[in-house]
Amino acid sequence: MTPKVQSLLRFRCTGCGNCCKEPLLPLTASDVKRIAKRTGDKPVDFIRWVDRNGIDMDDEPEGFVQLRQGKRVMVLRHYKGGCYYLGKDNRCTIYTSRPLGCRIFPFDATFHKDGKMRHLKLIQAADCKYELDGKNEVDEIRELDRRTEEANDHWHDQIADWNREQQKRKRSGRAAGTAREFFDFLGLG
Numbered sequence: 287m288t289p290k291v292q293s294l295l296r297f298r299c300t301g302c303g304n305c306c307k308e309p310l311l312p313l314t315a316s317d318v319k320r321i322a323k324r325t326g327d328k329p330v331d332f333i334r335w336v337d338r339n340g341i342d343m344d345d346e347p348e349g350f351v352q353l354r355q356g357k358r359v360m361v362l363r364h365y366k367g368g369c370y371y372l373g374k375d376n377r378c379t380i381y382t383s384r385p386l387g388c389r390i391f392p393f394d395a396t397f398h399k400d401g402k403m404r405h406l407k408l409i410q411a412a413d414c415k416y417e418l419d420g421k422n423e424v425d426e427i428r429e430l431d432r433r434t435e436e437a438n439d440h441w442h443d444q445i446a447d448w449n450r451e452q453q454k455r456k457r458s459g460r461a462a463g464t465a466r467e468f469f470d471f472l473g474l475g
């Protein structure tokens with residue numbers, strides 16, 4: 287393990303809240319299901335759809351859902367300058383049910399086949415006011431990374447199935463489905 291990785295493993299969140307105020311967070315269907323179950327909120331309350339001008343995801347085309355209004359990414363809605371679920375004290379009000387993307391932030395790690403950490407860097411999506419006096423376990427980061435990858439793969443498969451259907455609709459002269467129809471397709475309606 288390089289000294290740089292060892293140093294980053296000492297990352298400690300100071301709770302500044304900037305990661306919940308600045309970037310838009312893409313969601314998966316399982317994130318939406320978990321949040322809706324915990325809060326009782328309807329997906330339309332806490333979801334926003336953004337196009338490629340609203341989020342930097344050109345390197346992840348599989349995350350775009352074909353809707354009637356065009357290709358969109360499903361993100362957590364912002365309200366009054368921060369995430370819909372950010373409390374006044376800068377704390378997450380749905381902490382135990384928060385999306386996987388929030389859980390892994392700001393770690394971006396890669397691993398060798400034998401499970402050893404290959405690289406570790408910090409995602410530069412917010413002005414993160416961290417300190418380097420904490421302690422993070424490689425095993426925990428690996429497990430979170432595995433769960434996130436698995437959830438994203440499943441989500442991208444769901445999007446691909448939906449997008450294929452929309453292409454068929456368009457070929458038969460019909461418009462692509464609406465966001466509401468997409469939620470029905472996911473069983474979130």
Ligand code: SF4
Nearest residue numbers: 306369371372378388
């Ligand atoms: S769900 Fe919670 S942790 Fe995630 S961005 Fe919103 S407030 Fe922050």
Ligand code: SF4
Nearest residue numbers: 299300302303305414
């Ligand atoms: S931006 Fe960094 S320090 Fe601030 S709350 Fe998020 S993870 Fe913690």
